[in-house]
Amino acid sequence: MLAFLLALVLVVPFVAPFDVVRAWGSRQAWLDNPRDAAPEWTELFAGKKLLRSMHLSPCHVPDAVPLSNVTLRERCPRGDWTKIAVRTTDFGNYTFITMRQKFYYDADVFPSEMSMSVWAAYGPNAPQVTVTWKRPDNVTVTLLQDVPEQRAPTPNFYPISISSTVKDEIRVWAITTYNATDVSLIRPEVTLFADAGPDMLDSRKATILEGEYTLEIEMIGSGIIGMDAKAIVFGTVFGIAGTDSNRRDLLVGLLWGAPVALAFGSAAAIVIVLLQTILGALATWFGGWWDEIVQRAADVLLILPLLPILLLIAIVYSPSIWWILAVLVGFGFVGSTTKVARSIVLQVKEEAYIEAAISYGASRTRILFKHIMPRLLPYTFALIALSVPAFIFLEASLSFLGLGDPLLPTWGSILGQAYNGNAAYRGFWWWIAFPAGGIVFATVAFALLGYSFDKVLNPRLREQ
Amino acid sequence: MPLLSVKNLVLHYRTRKGLVLAVDNVSFDVERGQTLALVGESGCGKTSTASALLRMLPRNVGKYEGKVELDGTELMGLDDEKFRSDVRWRRISIVFQGAMNALSPMIPVGQQVAEPLMVHLEATKEEAFAKAEEAVKNVGLPGYIMKQYAHELSGGMKQRVVIAMALVMKPSIVILDEPTSALDVMTQANIMNLLKTLKRDESLSYIFITHDLGLSSELADAVAIMYAGRIVEIGPAENVLPNPQHPYTQKLLGSAPKLRSDEKPDSIPGAPPDLIKPPAGCRFHPRCPYAFDKCRVEDPPYFGERDRAACWLLEPGR
Numbered sequence: 001m002l003a004f005l006l007a008l009v010l011v012v013p014f015v016a017p018f019d020v021v022r023a024w025g026s027r028q029a030w031l032d033n034p035r036d037a038a039p040e041w042t043e044l045f046a047g048k049k050l051l052r053s054m055h056l057s058p059c060h061v062p063d064a065v066p067l068s069n070v071t072l073r074e075r076c077p078r079g080d081w082t083k084i085a086v087r088t089t090d091f092g093n094y095t096f097i098t099m100r101q102k103f104y105y106d107a108d109v110f111p112s113e114m115s116m117s118v119w120a121a122y123g124p125n126a127p128q129v130t131v132t133w134k135r136p137d138n139v140t141v142t143l144l145q146d147v148p149e150q151r152a153p154t155p156n157f158y159p160i161s162i163s164s165t166v167k168d169e170i171r172v173w174a175i176t177t178y179n180a181t182d183v184s185l186i187r188p189e190v191t192l193f194a195d196a197g198p199d200m201l202d203s204r205k206a207t208i209l210e211g212e213y214t215l216e217i218e219m220i221g222s223g224i225i226g227m228d229a230k231a232i233v234f235g236t237v238f239g240i241a242g243t244d245s246n247r248r249d250l251l252v253g254l255l256w257g258a259p260v261a262l263a264f265g266s267a268a269a270i271v272i273v274l275l276q277t278i279l280g281a282l283a284t285w286f287g288g289w290w291d292e293i294v295q296r297a298a299d300v301l302l303i304l305p306l307l308p309i310l311l312l313i314a315i316v317y318s319p320s321i322w323w324i325l326a327v328l329v330g331f332g333f334v335g336s337t338t339k340v341a342r343s344i345v346l347q348v349k350e351e352a353y354i355e356a357a358i359s360y361g362a363s364r365t366r367i368l369f370k371h372i373m374p375r376l377l378p379y380t381f382a383l384i385a386l387s388v389p390a391f392i393f394l395e396a397s398l399s400f401l402g403l404g405d406p407l408l409p410t411w412g413s414i415l416g417q418a419y420n421g422n423a424a425y426r427g428f429w430w431w432i433a434f435p436a437g438g439i440v441f442a443t444v445a446f447a448l449l450g451y452s453f454d455k456v457l458n459p460r461l462r463e464q
Numbered sequence: 465m466p467l468l469s470v471k472n473l474v475l476h477y478r479t480r481k482g483l484v485l486a487v488d489n490v491s492f493d494v495e496r497g498q499t500l501a502l503v504g505e506s507g508c509g510k511t512s513t514a515s516a517l518l519r520m521l522p523r524n525v526g527k528y529e530g531k532v533e534l535d536g537t538e539l540m541g542l543d544d545e546k547f548r549s550d551v552r553w554r555r556i557s558i559v560f561q562g563a564m565n566a567l568s569p570m571i572p573v574g575q576q577v578a579e580p581l582m583v584h585l586e587a588t589k590e591e592a593f594a595k596a597e598e599a600v601k602n603v604g605l606p607g608y609i610m611k612q613y614a615h616e617l618s619g620g621m622k623q624r625v626v627i628a629m630a631l632v633m634k635p636s637i638v639i640l641d642e643p644t645s646a647l648d649v650m651t652q653a654n655i656m657n658l659l660k661t662l663k664r665d666e667s668l669s670y671i672f673i674t675h676d677l678g679l680s681s682e683l684a685d686a687v688a689i690m691y692a693g694r695i696v697e698i699g700p701a702e703n704v705l706p707n708p709q710h711p712y713t714q715k716l717l718g719s720a721p722k723l724r725s726d727e728k729p730d731s732i733p734g735a736p737p738d739l740i741k742p743p744a745g746c747r748f749h750p751r752c753p754y755a756f757d758k759c760r761v762e763d764p765p766y767f768g769e770r771d772r773a774a775c776w777l778l779e780p781g782r
Contacts, residue, residue: 352565353576356629359518359560360553360580370579374570 001445009259021256024409030247034112037238039430048108051235056101056215058119058230059083065119065152067226068097079230087224095127097227100216105193105233110208113234114189117155118217120148120227127221131158133192136211141173141192152226161189174201189233242430244414245421253409254434260321260410261442265392266384268325272332272391273384277376279334280341285349285368295342298334306331307397314403321405324398328391337383341376348375378453385450389443396439411435465536466493467669468637473530475509475516482740483526486512488693490530494637494686499663499670501680501701503716504690507736510673511561513690514639517671518558519547535636553580557630558639562646566626567614573622574600574610577629584633599628603658620651624658631662637669644679656682678720681705689713692737692747699771709773712748746776 023029034053043050059076060066068074068085076083079101086096118129131143144166148156160166170188174180180201187203193213194206219227241251276298283294306328313319313327348354349372357367398404399412400419418424418431475487486509494500502510515521519539521528532539534555542551557580560566567576578596581587587595597607603624614622623643630638640659644652660683662668674680680687681701688698689712697710708714718730734751737743743750749759758776767778 352560352562353568355520356558356560356566356626357579359520359558360583360629360633361548362579362583366583370571371568374568377570 012255033247034234037243039242040237050237051107053235054233056231058228065226065228097219110190111233114160116158116231118229119152121152122225123223130218132216134214257411265388268391269388276337277341280338284342284345298338381453388446411438467496468494469533471531476526478524478526497667498685500686501672501684508690509693557635561641599632603628639671641673697773703771
């Protein structure tokens with residue numbers, strides 16, 4: 001299990017480079033993903049065909065949008081659009097550009113959303129954009145007409161699912177053409193893909209119309225203009241681990257959660273346990289008031305509740321994960337392991353070979369490092385391995401409460417966002433199960449490691 | 465001149481209940497190449513005497529004084545650092561009680577044998593290991609055990625390792641603190657033979673601490689009987705063992721079971737005295753069948769020439 005975790009840590013930077021993680025906090029980076037999508041493999045159990053997002057990719061973006069200055073059927077190197085430009089100077093100086101794409105819809109569920117972006121390059125006067133939707137039943141509907149404000153390379157974004165003009169357009173069209181029953185809340189992406197009829201506005205009663213759909217975008221402008229467009233029909237399933245309400249690919253968060261949890265957990269455990277062991281052993285071995293000070297300090301720090309203190313610090317300073325680690329070390333330089341070390345040193349220092357070492361004149365420091373520390377080592381390693389889960393949990397609980405590092409995806413923060421997003425109530429089980437599974441997996445792996453460490457490092461248990 | 469001469473050695477421990485008179489005015493000599501057996505029951509101060517000689521004192525020492533002269537050097541006058549670097553293991557070494565625990569479980573035994581040499585900066589690591597291997601072979605162990613851990617060795621082998629460790633710096637005197645008490649009889653015999661051979665070959669002097677009079681007769685040239693922090697009888701083995709003077713020695717010898725005899729072993733009634741409040745006068749008087757008035761009041765001096773015993777019964781003119 002641990003090997004799997006470590007392999008994951010090594011592989012993750014190649015699968016999901018670090019700039020993906022930096023984009024974790026931004027919304028822009030994830031706009032093309034569906035919202036709240038289940039993992040793709042749930043299709044195996046769903047018994048029907050679920051929808052993966054359909055991307056009608058732009059022809060040139062992110063390259064510069066070319067200007068259309070001759071009548072031509074233009075090439076579309078990146079996408080599958082049919083793009084035709086018409087120049088005319090017969091009745092003024094105009095350019096007509098039409099981009100059309102056909103796609104086949106055969107899923108058993110409605111899409112979750114639809115959106116569209118249009119890039120426009122134009123002179124002094126802005127062109128006009130008209131979007132038409134042609135269905136398999138040969139019905140055509142105009143979705144919107146607009147004068148785009150943004151010039152390329154900034155896209156004009158049309159969220160078809162939530163745009164009120166599109167909704168009104170569709171509502172009027174459905175009611176007048178098909179005498180559809182009006183409902184207060186309509187979903188354009190449902191109605192557009194629904195069988196024509198009275199139920200087509202009601203997303204609960206509508207049935208799916210399979211077949212070939214055509215999206216056509218026409219731009220008319222004076223002078224020479226250029227155009228590019230893309231459209232996304234958002235699916236209901238995505239990737240291996242689904243997405244959250246911010247459209248983020250949970251797989252990236254889950255994968256990056258492993259190195260973050262391991263780095264934090266093991267760094268905290270190694271530093272704290274080693275510090276506590278060394279301090280405890282030193283104090284006990286040299287004794288006197290040192291011993292007293294360290295043990296009383298350990299008592300105090302053991303009694304101090306760490307979580308509320310961390311919460312306070314996190315609220316006031318909103319620290320990065322390494323500051324949290326520093327605070328942990330600050331409050332954990334002595335603690336329960338100090339007591340363990342003390343009990344072992346007290347036991348070991350009475351053994352005959354320590355007496356022998358004193359008798360042949362070894363210095364106290366030499367005895368500590370040569371004879372006593374090796375006795376502590378197996379316990380130390382086991383304690384490190386066993387306390388890693390505690391720190392993973394601690395980090396997870398801080399992140400869960402929204403007080404961890406806001407920039408890093410961690411299992412705890414994903415769980416916290418799932419909680420805030422009512423994932424359990426809304427049935428987004430993938431949003432909860434995978435990060436929770438990650439925490440459990442790492443914890444169990446380290447617990448098992450702790451048990452086996454003792455067998456390996458303790459020469460009494462070592463097999464010959 | 466004797467190799468080691470101890471005069472009026474005193475070691476008292478402070479405890480909450482009072483001062484424990486663990487070693488109280490102990491005097492003895494050890495001749496070069498000879499063995500002094502220090503015999504007595506548990507808690508009579510044998511191991512404390514050894515600790516006092518090596519200045520391995522616990523924190524609660526109440527009183528520590530006397531004269532210890534080793535080969536012309538007065539040891540009690542040396543400061544701690546000089547004592548550590550010049551005396552311990554270089555001139556006096558010790559084989560501890562319970563060899564089972566005298567080796568660290570975490571370090572290969574060869575390294576432990578070499579440790580004293582490295583501590584005393586006698587040698588580089590390689591030289592120390594070479595000398596350690598020599599010492600290990602000297603006690604009849606194969607060289608490959610150098611790399612083994614203590615738990616891989618038998619009791620007798622561990623005891624040999626501990627002896628090798630005591631001899632590795634070639635001291636002139638070795639204190640053997642019950643070196644065979646944790647071993648079975650066969651191994652015990654083996655170790656005793658080894659000790660005899662080493663003594664002959666290396667002309668070592670031993671202080672052999674034991675509670676077993678029979679065992680002491682194997683090795684000892686001189687015998688000192690300790691009781692309640694004092695030596696009650698001291699003399700050459702050939703005098704003390706066949707012809708004990710002090711009633712305690714007699715009782716001790718009588719309590720050893722005899723193989724071919726119907727005679728039941730004798731026992732000494734009562735228990736050893738509390739060393740915090742030892743009895744006034746002769747410390748053995750509450751358990752002594754021959755005690756009379758004077759014993760209860762006055763501490764007896766030593767009587768006798770070669771075999772000296774502290775008992776009023778031996779006062780000339782009685």
